Amino acid sequence: MGVAVLLKQVPDTTAKISISEDRVDEASITKWSISPYDEYALENAIKLKESGFGDVVAITCGPSRSAKCLTEAAAVGADRLIHIISESPLDSIQVQSLLSAAVKESGCEVVMCGKQAADTNSGSTGPGLATTLGFSCVGGVTEVSIEGGNASATRLGPSGLEQVEVAVPCVFTFDKGDSELRRPNVRGIMMAKKKPVDGFSAEDLGVDVGDSMVEIKSHSSPPEKKPGQKFVGSDSVPEVVSKLREEANVI
Amino acid sequence: MSVTVISESSNGSLHPVTAQLVGAASSLGESITVICPGGVGSSDAANIAGVTKVISVEGDCFESYDCVAWSKAISPLVEGDLVLSSSSAVGRDLVSSIAASMGVPVVQDVTSLTEGFSATRPIFSGKAIEEVSISSPCAISLRANSFESAGDGGNAEVSTVNVSQDITVAVKQALAKASERIDVSEADIVISGGRGMGEPANFSHLEEVADILGAAVGASRAAVDTWGEIPHSMQVGQTGKTVTPNLYIAVGISGAIQHLAGMRSSKFILAINKDADAPIFGVADYGIVSTWEEALPVLKEHLSDLLSN
Numbered sequence: 001m002g003v004a005v006l007l008k009q010v011p012d013t014t015a016k017i018s019i020s021e022d023r024v025d026e027a028s029i030t031k032w033s034i035s036p037y038d039e040y041a042l043e044n045a046i047k048l049k050e051s052g053f054g055d056v057v058a059i060t061c062g063p064s065r066s067a068k069c070l071t072e073a074a075a076v077g078a079d080r081l082i083h084i085i086s087e088s089p090l091d092s093i094q095v096q097s098l099l100s101a102a103v104k105e106s107g108c109e110v111v112m113c114g115k116q117a118a119d120t121n122s123g124s125t126g127p128g129l130a131t132t133l134g135f136s137c138v139g140g141v142t143e144v145s146i147e148g149g150n151a152s153a154t155r156l157g158p159s160g161l162e163q164v165e166v167a168v169p170c171v172f173t174f175d176k177g178d179s180e181l182r183r184p185n186v187r188g189i190m191m192a193k194k195k196p197v198d199g200f201s202a203e204d205l206g207v208d209v210g211d212s213m214v215e216i217k218s219h220s221s222p223p224e225k226k227p228g229q230k231f232v233g234s235d236s237v238p239e240v241v242s243k244l245r246e247e248a249n250v251i
Numbered sequence: 252m253s254v255t256v257i258s259e260s261s262n263g264s265l266h267p268v269t270a271q272l273v274g275a276a277s278s279l280g281e282s283i284t285v286i287c288p289g290g291v292g293s294s295d296a297a298n299i300a301g302v303t304k305v306i307s308v309e310g311d312c313f314e315s316y317d318c319v320a321w322s323k324a325i326s327p328l329v330e331g332d333l334v335l336s337s338s339s340a341v342g343r344d345l346v347s348s349i350a351a352s353m354g355v356p357v358v359q360d361v362t363s364l365t366e367g368f369s370a371t372r373p374i375f376s377g378k379a380i381e382e383v384s385i386s387s388p389c390a391i392s393l394r395a396n397s398f399e400s401a402g403d404g405g406n407a408e409v410s411t412v413n414v415s416q417d418i419t420v421a422v423k424q425a426l427a428k429a430s431e432r433i434d435v436s437e438a439d440i441v442i443s444g445g446r447g448m449g450e451p452a453n454f455s456h457l458e459e460v461a462d463i464l465g466a467a468v469g470a471s472r473a474a475v476d477t478w479g480e481i482p483h484s485m486q487v488g489q490t491g492k493t494v495t496p497n498l499y500i501a502v503g504i505s506g507a508i509q510h511l512a513g514m515r516s517s518k519f520i521l522a523i524n525k526d527a528d529a530p531i532f533g534v535a536d537y538g539i540v541s542t543w544e545e546a547l548p549v550l551k552e553h554l555s556d557l558l559s560n
Contacts, residue, residue, distance in 0.1 A: 011375070013489045013509050017378040019379060024375075092351075092356050092357045093350075118376070118489060119375055121360060121375070123343050124350070124357050127348040128347045129351075130319055131322060132351050136317075136420060137319050138318070139318060154426065156484060158341055160428040161427040162423075163422070163426060165420075166419055178479075213355070213385065213386040214384075216383055217384055219374070219382075222379070222380055222515065222516060225536070230537075230538040230539075231537070232539075233545075234541045234542075236539055236541075237550050238553050240521065248536065
């Protein structure tokens with residue numbers, strides 16, 4: 001038993017993203033955080049633990065700096081920390097094969113992660129990992145409870161908000177819900193600093209990642225907008241409405 | 252080259268983004284197969300110009316969305332070296348699973364795609380643009396309204412495949428129906444409100460403007476976090492949805508960096524805010540310095556005059 005929660009370290013969403021030599025300039029990013037949707041996965045994993053479901057195993061895949069997000073997870077209650085150390089960008093298949101090996105190593109049959117990361121915004125990991133592991137997958141959930149071998153989840157699906165049931169093993173990808181995220185207390189932070197991080201290379205996990213099939217050619221800043229026209233007072237609304245039709249051609 | 256398109260559906264019929272997927276596929280492949288999960292919209296898919304054939308895949312597992320079951324039913328039917336889907340929540344979820352079961356990489360939310368494959372996509376919710384080259388075979392999801400739709404006038408053959416895939420995710424109870432209103436990520440026009448709206452009940456004024464324009468209603472993170480009545484599904488920004496409508500109207504939104512990331516690629520931006528120094532005016536094509544209480548009634552009146560003529 002136990003829950004594996006997948007965490008990705010990303011630039012804080014308040015960070016400005018600047019570009020240097022055709023790449024996002026990581027050196028200019030002053031604050032790195034756990035990707036916001038992953039925090040909801042972590043919160044639910046800890047709630048499951050409190051209801052007696054077993055340990056929380058926090059797993060991240062990324063460069064050395066990303067071990068910090070595991071320590072942050074330990075400070076709010078993660079029991080075991082697994083860091084898959086990977087310095088170079090990986091494609092979806094590579095990420096999923098590494099995470100799949102780490103989840104197997106953890107022995108967990110319930111996996112929780114965010115529905116997408118705040119950097120790539122992709123959302124490929126949860127469903128891809130479920131498929132690789134042969135688990136079921138429920139996406140966009142806000143709450144999961146487990147009894148026996150069955151999980152009950154609230155998800156925002158294509159037909160609306162619904163309660164679904166799924167058998168374990170399963171991967172759940174989290175949306176932002178009503179859950180209040182817990183903040184670490186001083187004792188949690190002190191304990192977390194002493195908690196060991198199990199570092200694994202691809203070789204340690206027995207994974208041959210091969211070459212990435214997706215090559216990043218460049219990063220660039222979005223085109224700058226030219227300064228707009230500014231009007232003062234509601235009297236200007238009729239003029240703006242006619243501009244929306246005549247100039248902008250959008251209504 | 253052959254391309255397989257996974258069709259998109261909404262409310263039991265084919266979603267118009269499917270024609271955009273076919274449009275993108277047409278510039279890359281000679282043969283285009285459209286797979287319709289659950290058979291939804293298969294005859295409409297056959298009418299899209301350029302479609303070679305349509306596979307209507309049917310079975311009990313298509314009663315409600317079940318990522319892995321759908322993917323197991325669909326993956327064996329995929330032909331060619333490129334799978335395209337929409338980058339909607341279901342589209343990207345499903346194509347991730349299909350890609351994993353085929354052992355090919357997936358690249359999401361692509362806004363331009365050329366042979367080879369070379370693709371561009373927004374990252375950090377639009378704070379930066381990434382250009383990648385992707386080895387074939389692969390799977391790619393495309394952002395709605397980024398590719399020209401294929402026309403109609405096609406006459407493709409529709410074949411039906413029945414599958415008996417086990418259902419793994421069972422819906423026990425519907426808690427709330429999906430909003431009747433168009434989603435912010437799909438709409439041509441979006442009107443969003445921020446905490447400057449004062450209280451959530453005042454979003455009814457935005458809804459009235461939205462009804463005139465056929466627009467979706469969105470919200471800033473501040474509004475969603477402050478008021479439980481405003482659901483996260485309406486949130487535009489880095490921890491919500493990224494939108495690229497033709498017209499984005501921001502009302503009572505100051506323009507935090509996370510919000511700007513999610514809407515700055517909109518074609519035209521109109522901002523209404525009482526604070527002349529609000530950062531939202533930095534990205535707006537048209538800015539009106541006014542309270543919403545004064546501006547919205549005039550906006551409503553003039554829009555309905557203009558659009559009823």
